[in-house]
Amino acid sequence: MSKQEEFTHLIRELRENVPDITGVLVATVDGLAIGSDFQEDEAARVAAMAASSVGLGNRITKTAELGAMKDMMIEGKDGILILYMVGNSGVLAIRAPGRCNLGLIRLEGPKAAKRALEIMES
DSSP states (O other): OOHHHHHHHHHHHHHHHOTTOOEEEEEETTSOEEEESSOHHHHHHHHHHHHHHHHHHHHHHHHTTOOSOOEEEEEOSSEEEEEEEETTTEEEEEEEETTSOHHHHHHHHHHHHHHHHHHHHO
């Protein structure tokens, strides 16, 4: 199975496990989308913003002496975007509506990030 197929399978499995999710993206910390179910133009924008956000998050956690950044959540009026670090070279972005089952996302998100790292390193 190709890496692209593995990312597609990972995204599909995550969406099946957490039906509330409305978008999943795996990107490099350089802002390049490598797996996504977002629209193509939206994936490019989300990948770039996710990379920028985790860059800032990493600086904040270092400055505040919090250890390595694991994740961050951005909450808007209509929904959330959770960014999980995928090792040091990637990020997993999960979008969901505000009324989502956040506990389930917080349970499945780190597992998906770990799997994404395995795919990236294989």
